Amino acid sequence: MKGAATLHGNAEVIDEPSLTSCSNERLPNMNPTPSQHGYHGCYLRVDLATGQAEHVGIEPDVLRRYLGGSGLGTFLLLRENGAATGPFAADAPLAFVFSPLVGSPLTTSAKFAVVSKGALTGRINDSLASSHFAIAGKMSGCDAIVLRSKARQPPLLVIDDGRVRLEPAGDLWGQTTDRAERRLRDRLGTAYQFALIGPAGEKRVRYATITHAGRHAGRGGSGAVLGAKNIKAVAVRGRQNCTWAHPDELVALARNISKKSMGAATAKYRELGTASNLLAFNRLHALPTRNFQQASFAGAAALAPERLSTTRAKTRQSCAACTIGCQHMYALGGSDRDNPGGVRLEYENLFALGPLCGVDDPDMVLRASQRCDQLGLDTISTGGTIAFAMECVDRGLLDEPWLRFGVGPALLRAIELIGARADLGDRLAEGSRRLAEQIGHDSIRFAPQVKGLEIPGYEPRTLQTMALGFAVGTRGADHNRSGAYEADFSGAVDRLQAGPEAAWHAIQTEDRAALIDSLILCKFLRGVFEDLYAESAEMLRLATGWDVTADELRTTAGRIVTAKKQFNILAGWQPGEDTLPERFLQDTLPEESRARLSASRLAELIASYNRQRGWTPEGWLNAETLQALKLEEE
Amino acid sequence: MPVTVEFFGIPRQRAGVSQTTATGTRLGEVLADLATRFPTLAQTCIDKERLRAGFIANLDGQRFISDPGTPLDSSDCLLILSLDAGG
Numbered sequence: 001m002k003g004a005a006t007l008h009g010n011a012e013v014i015d016e017p018s019l020t021s022c023s024n025e026r027l028p029n030m031n032p033t034p035s036q037h038g039y040h041g042c043y044l045r046v047d048l049a050t051g052q053a054e055h056v057g058i059e060p061d062v063l064r065r066y067l068g069g070s071g072l073g074t075f076l077l078l079r080e081n082g083a084a085t086g087p088f089a090a091d092a093p094l095a096f097v098f099s100p101l102v103g104s105p106l107t108t109s110a111k112f113a114v115v116s117k118g119a120l121t122g123r124i125n126d127s128l129a130s131s132h133f134a135i136a137g138k139m140s141g142c143d144a145i146v147l148r149s150k151a152r153q154p155p156l157l158v159i160d161d162g163r164v165r166l167e168p169a170g171d172l173w174g175q176t177t178d179r180a181e182r183r184l185r186d187r188l189g190t191a192y193q194f195a196l197i198g199p200a201g202e203k204r205v206r207y208a209t210i211t212h213a214g215r216h217a218g219r220g221g222s223g224a225v226l227g228a229k230n231i232k233a234v235a236v237r238g239r240q241n242c243t244w245a246h247p248d249e250l251v252a253l254a255r256n257i258s259k260k261s262m263g264a265a266t267a268k269y270r271e272l273g274t275a276s277n278l279l280a281f282n283r284l285h286a287l288p289t290r291n292f293q294q295a296s297f298a299g300a301a302a303l304a305p306e307r308l309s310t311t312r313a314k315t316r317q318s319c320a321a322c323t324i325g326c327q328h329m330y331a332l333g334g335s336d337r338d339n340p341g342g343v344r345l346e347y348e349n350l351f352a353l354g355p356l357c358g359v360d361d362p363d364m365v366l367r368a369s370q371r372c373d374q375l376g377l378d379t380i381s382t383g384g385t386i387a388f389a390m391e392c393v394d395r396g397l398l399d400e401p402w403l404r405f406g407v408g409p410a411l412l413r414a415i416e417l418i419g420a421r422a423d424l425g426d427r428l429a430e431g432s433r434r435l436a437e438q439i440g441h442d443s444i445r446f447a448p449q450v451k452g453l454e455i456p457g458y459e460p461r462t463l464q465t466m467a468l469g470f471a472v473g474t475r476g477a478d479h480n481r482s483g484a485y486e487a488d489f490s491g492a493v494d495r496l497q498a499g500p501e502a503a504w505h506a507i508q509t510e511d512r513a514a515l516i517d518s519l520i521l522c523k524f525l526r527g528v529f530e531d532l533y534a535e536s537a538e539m540l541r542l543a544t545g546w547d548v549t550a551d552e553l554r555t556t557a558g559r560i561v562t563a564k565k566q567f568n569i570l571a572g573w574q575p576g577e578d579t580l581p582e583r584f585l586q587d588t589l590p591e592e593s594r595a596r597l598s599a600s601r602l603a604e605l606i607a608s609y610n611r612q613r614g615w616t617p618e619g620w621l622n623a624e625t626l627q628a629l630k631l632e633e634e
Numbered sequence: 635m636p637v638t639v640e641f642f643g644i645p646r647q648r649a650g651v652s653q654t655t656a657t658g659t660r661l662g663e664v665l666a667d668l669a670t671r672f673p674t675l676a677q678t679c680i681d682k683e684r685l686r687a688g689f690i691a692n693l694d695g696q697r698f699i700s701d702p703g704t705p706l707d708s709s710d711c712l713l714i715l716s717l718d719a720g721g
Contacts, residue, residue: 264678265688267644268716280642280715284695306646489690489717491698527688527717 037245038100038544039063043076043144046164048151048229049090053164058143064546065630068099068143070126070481071518071560073115074567076144077124083570087117087125087221088204088228096145096195096234098138099520100543103242105254107261108522110134110321112217114195117571119206119221120381120431120452121476124567127217128480128517129195129210130319133236136193140238151230154202158188161238169232174199176374177211180233188235196233197223198376203421204228205429207381207454211373214344215319218378220453220475245545253542257528261323265527269326270316274347275305277457281351285591286459289355290405291387292448295459295589299360303350308362315342324524332370333363343370348479351457352383357390357411364408368415375419381431384454386414388432388447389424397441400424445582450477460584461595463488464498468506468605471578472619474564480523483509496595503608511557518560559629562613566621566631575618578606637664637706641675643716645689648675656712661691662702664712679714690717 041063042055058072066072073095077083080093094116101109112134118125137145141162151157156169172180177198184194194212201208201223208223209216217223226234244250268276278300281287285295301307308314308330318325329342343366353359353368372379390405392398403410403424417425427435432454436447448455453476460467469482479485487505488495512532516523519536529535533550540548565573579585585599607617614625626632636655646652649672656671658664662683669676679689683702692698692713693706706712 264644264686267678267688271647272643276643276716280713283640283642283713284692489698489715491690491700495698496696 036060036063036544037243038104038540039242040138040142040240042142043095043146044140044142044159044162044164045080045146045148046157047148048155048157048166048231049149051164051166055142055162056146063100063143064548065556065559066563067515067518067540067556067560068102069097069111069113069128069518069520070115070514071556071563072099072144073097073113073126074124074560074563076146077115077117078563078567078570080146080148082117083567085117087119087122087225090150091148092117092225092228094147094222094225094229096137096147098134098143099518101519101521101539102134102138104244104543105251105321106521106539107254107258107321107323108319108525109520110319111520111522112137112195113517113520114210114217114222116222116225118453118475119204119208119224120433120449120454121220123451123474123476123571123573124564125220125222125475126481126517126564127210127219127222128520129212129215129217130322130522131193131213131215132320133193133195133212135320136238137236138238138242139240140236141240145234145236147226147229147231150228154230154232156184157231157234158192159234159236159238161240172196172232173202177376178214178374181211181213184233184235192235192237194233194235197227197231198374198419200224200376200419200429201227202232203419203429205377205418205421206431206434207378207385209376209378211376214373216373216376216378219380219478219480221378223376244543246542250539250542253539257525258323260528261525263528266324266326266524269324269524272305272309273326273328273345275308275328275345275350277347278350279304279306281457281459284462285589285595286462287355288351288448288455288457288459290358291356291384291391291446292455292459292583293391295462295591297355297358297360300355302360303354303362303365305345308345311362313342317341317344319522322522324522326524330366332366343367344373345369348457349379349383352380352387353411356383356387356457358387358405359408359411360406361408364411368408368411371412371415371419375415377415377418380456381454382415382418384448385418385428385432385435386411388435388443389414389428391446392439392443395443397439397443445586447581450580451475451577453477458485459589460580461496461589461597462592463495464595464597465493465495465502465505467580467584467597467602468498468502468609469510471580471602472506472606472609474561474568481510481513481517482506483513483523496592498597498601498605500605500608502605503612506609507612510561511554514557514560515553518556555629558613559631562615562621562625562629563631565615565619566626569621573619575620578619635659635706635708637708638711639664639668640711640713642713645675645679645714645716648672648678650674658706660702660706661699661704661712664706665691665702668714685714688717690715
């Protein structure tokens with residue numbers, strides 16, 4: 001570790017901690033830089049083996065260079081030497097990271113990032129979630145909580161206004177996410193907010209989530225990393241507000257953005273939710289179906305929200321501090337005492353548990369989504385891994401004849417087995433890349449993953465700028481860190497035969513995502529801004545008092561993306577990882593014969609992307625770029 | 635000249651139908667015709683001969699278009715979609 005100014009290392013040393021005695025009563029009110037508006041200026045580092053905690057200062061310059069969320073989390077993981085350890089190693093750091101805008105009146109700002117080495121990828125992984133945990137976590141008096149080492153028994157980590165203690169949590173172990181959160185609320189009261197794992201995280205399913213209030217930090221297996229630390233839940237509360245540099249102007253700006261957020265730019269999310277992508281993607285042959293063997297699904301209409309809205313009850317919810325309200329909850333058929341509010345349906349869980357597995361029964365897809373939520377499973381990786389296994393069964397590579405495309409009960413059975421790591425579920429719990437390595441027979445060519453992370457619901461052959469974004473993504477195939485599909489859906493590129501302009505578009509969308517994920521704001525707000533960088537600079541000026549400009553934020557975004565790459569290189573990244581499975585480079589889709597992306601064409605695009613980033617054509621970093629971005633050489 | 639038009643997402647909600655035919659030989663004319671026949675659609679999605687921000691047109695499931703002068707013929711199928719994806 002370097003550059004860390006340990007300001008308060010005076011915690012009591014407890015040689016043999018009991019679960020009820022691992023507290024530190026001397027930590028609160030130790031905000032080292034109270035003059036920095038929008039921040040506490042420190043992170044809380046908790047050693048789970050000893051129960052010790054300390055506040056570690058974060059230099060103001062670091063906050064300005066990395067902002068918060070994904071950016072600050074990447075910095076902290078580098079500082080805490082997270083690239084050198086395996087994701088489940090005792091010494092592996094896992095960070096909950098807040099941001100300068102959390103707690104402000106700005107709509108959608110109540111978000112937090114979870115950053116660690118990815119359980120699926122062994123590369124940087126940052127997953128985001130919304131709601132009150134972010135607000136309560138920041139009010140506990142720090143800008144991030146970094147967990148180190150491993151608890152000896154399954155405990156609950158309680159952070160009470162900066163005081164840290166471990167409590168027994170044996171009664172919570174094995175509980176589903178919804179039941180565990182209800183028990184925690186009964187036990188600690190409504191002033192606490194909780195981030196927790198389900199049975200899948202306990203069993204280190206490599207795509208387990210961390211959940212809060214039904215929302216999930218979902219991708220990459222952060223729940224497995226927390227489970228490996230033996231922590232079922234983190235409970236936070238606090239009373240330490242940050243100050244704002246220009247509070248009256250910030251409130252006025254927040255009102256203006258909130259008003260815009262209720263306009264046409266977000267109507268889709270409010271009225272139909274992201275699930276409305278389904279029919280459009282189907283029509284454009286961009287809907288991955290039957291493990292990416294097709295790009296359209298005959299059963300799409302039956303699953304579409306336009307149909308579901310007319311056949312079953314639906315309600316709508318918002319995250320904390322959000323004026324959009326994109327969460328559409330659909331009732332299951334029959335009585336459902338466990339989920340009276342219905343099942344949250346997003347495009348990604350709909351695609352992954354529906355068309356990708358060939359399932360067109362809405363009740364089966366809703367039940368599968370519900371079980372993933374309860375077990376704490378990332379729906380994209382769950383669906384992707386099961387769909388891959390289904391194709392292996394079809395091809396005679398896996399002797400599990402019950403696991404067939406289109407069979408809803410088989411999908412549900414597979415999810416239960418994964419959550420329990422039982423029988424075939426133990427192999428599925430490793431994700432499609434590791435499963436393919438076990439199965440052999442060149443099945444890796446159709447395992448739907450990049451760097452081990454399953455591909456989301458965007459067919460790479462018909463969305464080729466997105467294909468590039470997937471290939472170069474530092475956390476693997478991902479639509480949240482690379483929004484390159486925006487170019488494919490804009491007319492700015494030929495989405496079926498990508499040209500050289502794809503690299504520039506991939507960088508632009510990736511940089512915008514890096515900024516949004518570090519501020520942190522919801523990406524569904526992006527259509528509200530006319531100039532994201534200029535308007536973000538104004539938000540930061542009002543919150544922090546910095547004289548930050550749009551140009552500075554463009555550099556910041558590039559720095560954050562490059563810092564993630566820096567982490568990956570330290571973790572063993574090699575240029576050959578930046579690619580797509582052979583299926584996407586060799587097989588033609590039945591619906592779109594023109595949509596071809598050869599290996600050589602993809603390699604050219606990747607080299608162009610790397611050069612435009614200021615990296616070597618192969619993707620290595622050079623001293624000049626590191627210096628220009630004010631990144632330290634590691 | 636009649637052109638087949640398919641609506642997706644919010645445009646479908648506003649139009650109240652999934653598909654229709656509209657008259658015109660270029661994109662702008664077809665949008666103007668749709669605006670006349672579907673006032674609720676126009677209110678949210680169409681500004682004269684252009685789509686409002688947040689919406690886009692696609693020709694035959696292949697090419698995205700925005701120039702009102704883009705020529706269309708009777709064999710074309712025009713898709714009107716919400717622009718933002720994500721989920």
